[in-house]
Amino acid sequence: MNYLNNFVAYLKVERDLSIHTIAGYTTDMKKFFNFITTNVEEVTTSDVRTFIAHLSDQGLKRSSINRAVCSINAYYKYLIEVEKVMIKSPATEIKIGKREKSLPKALSESDVMKLLSTASLDSIKSRLYIELLYGLGGRVSEIASLRVEDIDFNENYVRLVGKGNKERHNPIHEGCIRLIEKYMTAYHIQSGYLFPHRFDKTRHITREAIFMKVKGLAVKANIDKSLVSPHVFRHSFATALLENGCDMAIVQEFLGHEDIATTKIYAHVTRGNKAKNFKNFHPLAQ
Incomplete structure (x- = not known):
């Protein structure tokens, strides 16, 4: 067997x-x-x-x-x-050399704006997906499982529950809070999951459903859908913060990385932008 x-x-x-x-x-x-x-x-x-x-x-x-x-x-x-038919795995001691980490892809600001505009024409829920994915930097599983009770509507903070049930509280822009309120009114949501499952309100929407919606929006926005996924917004969030001078330790907190070494991969993405700024603005680079 x-x-x-x-x-x-x-x-x-x-x-x-x-x-x-x-x-x-x-x-x-x-x-x-x-x-x-x-x-x-x-x-x-x-x-x-x-x-x-x-x-x-x-x-x-x-x-x-x-x-x-x-x-x-x-x-x-x-x-x-x-x-309980085995005591030890025969693969435990098998180690394959680590593959090189590919640099995370990030969407340009103009592509994000295109997606937001397209999502607005699609539905308020579609717009909210993009706003939360790009505005919070959360994993798609964290966005899918958001509850109304996780949102602080007064202080503009959202509680995210990440890997190992570890919590963090990320700020969100005022416009997104207002959008959440409009969405809740439109979809008659007062408590529980912000995005309940279509057929079972006791469950939240699946990650795959968000994935398919985001891909569809990319097609409508004339953006290469192979470059767009829920997770790419997390990369874009981190890249945007670092490019605009945010401290890496703060970005680490936003993303919920245990080890800052995981966050440092984004430094490679932003390095080209830093070199360009140095060349343009530093006196000794002229």
């Missing part, structure tokens, strides 16, 4: 992972099952290494191989903690 169906159900119900992440895990595990010649409970570290070598021989990128290792580890963690 390979427990794959149970594992997939666990990822959906207990872990609440996105359909894309679950699809990746499923694909990786099916490849693994087709490759191994023993029962899953009898797989050794050597078997996993041989599988990795097989993937490498097929020309898979390091990022894809890394994902496969993560999938196998997640699967065996499930067998250990939920099914």
Whole structure:
């Protein structure tokens, strides 16, 4: 028995992972099952290494191989903690070199304005999605799960609940607060989730629904939809703050990064702008 169906159900119900992440895990595990010649409970570290070598021989990128290792580890963690048919994962000691971090993409201010204008013509809810994604710098999961009770309408602050249920309170512009009030009136929302699920008001909207709406707005705004996603607004938020002189430690707090090293990747994005400003404005650069 390979427990794959149970594992997939666990990822959906207990872990609440996105359909894309679950699809990746499923694909990786099916490849693994087709490759191994023993029962899953009898797989050794050597078997996993041989599988990795097989993937490498097929020309898979390091990022894809890394994902496969993560999938196998997640699967065996499930067998250990939920099914209780294993004691140790055979992939625990497998380490693949870290892939280079690609620089985060950021939208230009003009593209954001285009999206805001397009969203306004679409619906008040669409406009609010963009306002919150770009104005708060939150993860899409944080925006999707916002509750009315998270919003301080007097002080213009929004409570965000991030990874590990860690809270932070980010300021939001006055115009967005007024937009939230108009939206709540239009959609008859008084409490609970700000964006309730269409068919079940006790749940919030899915991340995928916001993703699809944002992609659709990009098409309407004549912006390359491959450059636009809910997460790119988080990158754009951080880049805009740094380019305008905001302290990196403050940006770290806004984003909810535990380690400032994670925030420092944005320094590479803004470096070109800093060089341009230095050349234009510093006396010794003339």
